[in-house]
Amino acid sequence: MTVTTPDRVPAVEAEAAAPAVVSPLRRFWIDFRDSKVAVAGLAGCILIVALALLAPFISPQNPYDLAQLDIMDGRLEPGAAGMDGTIFWLGTDDQGRDMLSGILYGIRISLAVGVASGVLAMAFGASMGLLAAYFGGRVDTLIMRVVDLQLSFPAILLALILVAVLGQGIDKIIIALVAVQWAYYARTIRGTALVERRKEYIEAARCLALGDARVVFRHLLPNCLPPLIVVGTVQVAHAIALEATLSFLGIGLPITEPSLGLLIANGFEYMLSGKYWISFFPGVALLLTIVSINLVGDQLRDVLNPRLQK
């Protein structure tokens, strides 16, 4: 995701007719809806979050309540009817579990892990980046050395080391994902903060003899947020993909927390006998989630980039 092509042409005509005073939020939305694909991505994100939140209420069965499963319904094709007449629109897995319900619950777990690790990594990474930029000198050198070192290894290798070291479990995967991602946030916010900290408002705040913590978190941080939000969006998508990959490899989430990656792994062995749906549909759900988030992230990058501001 490091390669971008800033080749959007700003639509100047549309702005001329707009009223002179526009609230920042509205202005943001006007810029954002410029790209129809991004709006579709946003709609996708909202839909996926809604599905994840409402999973227990809208899924046809609770896929992890064994009383509701009938082993006789195992490996049914999409659209087939089960023993008691219910129709499984996306088929069933080897346990007779409705794939649609499994996917809805899987999205819930994948999103929860992705967002939780993203938020934690952002909090930790941003604090480190701000510290490095604000204090400079040795603190800066030390933190950025660690960041550089970490970024020189591919994420999957680091995650592999951490999983091998920490063991498995939902909390350990989140720790591993945070450890893999914090460096991106730290590097991003340090770059912005280095510019911001030379501005007059920071000087003014310091002249008022405000404490370091107050200057950093109340004055510096809010002005460094835009790039952080962009990185955050893209990194959540990365985290979801990485977690799915680890779970697929059997070294991610435990079987009791079936994320999308685990569902895909579960269908892998049936793939060769032509029973595609057990892996295929969870994969589509994963793909749509990642693509939606990436589309939103791409557009945010353009909208929040001051160099492209109209």
Place this chain on the structure above:
Amino acid sequence: MTVFLIRRLMQAVVVLFAMSLIVFVGVYAIGNPIDILISPEADQLERERAIHALGLDLPLWEQYFVFLQRALTGDLGRSFAFGAPALQIIVERMPATLELAVAAMGISILVGIPLGMWAGFRPESFGGRAIMAGSILGFSLPTFWVGLMLIMVFAVHLGWLPSTGRGETVEVLGLQLSIFTWNGWTHLLLPAFNLALFKMALVIRLTRAGMRENLLMDYVKFARAKGLSPGRVIFVHVLKNIMIPVVTILGLELGSVIAFAVVTETIFSWPGMGKLIIDSINQLDRPVIVAYLLITVSMFIFINFVVDILYSVLDPRVRLKEMKS
């Protein structure tokens, strides 16, 4: 320059040492290998003998010390599962992984550069837009899922290519390679393509950006004014200039291809290092885990070291800044 080199070398050694400590302590602290390695039917005496033979009765720091001493002589322990030296097991599987990585690199260049050139040459055309949309998809698609889909389409439904394994190999210069047999190629194609996908998206974007930049340059105008054919301008003059950044970046990415091979190898049952590490993690075969991680980390430290030196040769500012600090 010498000061810079020594400084970097020392840094590399410190990192390697720290990594070995983290990996060793972490890996040797998970689970209880005695339960896994020794048959539950074994009596107390046999158990104790086995624990002693594996060195598991020593305190952790002593185990690490022994491990470090042996590691320096190239002995990274014996695999619990295979009963052979861990280093040997990994080195045996290395050619398969390297072959896969190199084939993937080749595919990403052979497919990515022409597509990127087209997208840069006609950015507004339908083809150009479709290629760019495809490259976004290449970044977003989870590698493992694409692998499954490739197996489903080409191996299960169409039956054109085999889905797993490595096929026939031929010994070349002491290495078992499958690129020299037709059967080997058919086995290599799907995994290599799968692994190439992500890099292909990267190559497309780099080539497109390079193409768009270079087409506006004076040397292109001059070549055209000189009356050279459009084909010659693009395929000789522009292509040469595009290749420099593409090759540089791909060189840097070789390491990440090897790391990502873990996923592809698991899906296609490719008998390389990546599949070995996943199996070892699942079996808690600790000497192999430690050896794999150390070898890969050393490889990365080496790659980064070479890159640092190359940069400092190309850009003296890097070197000067380093000396001052």
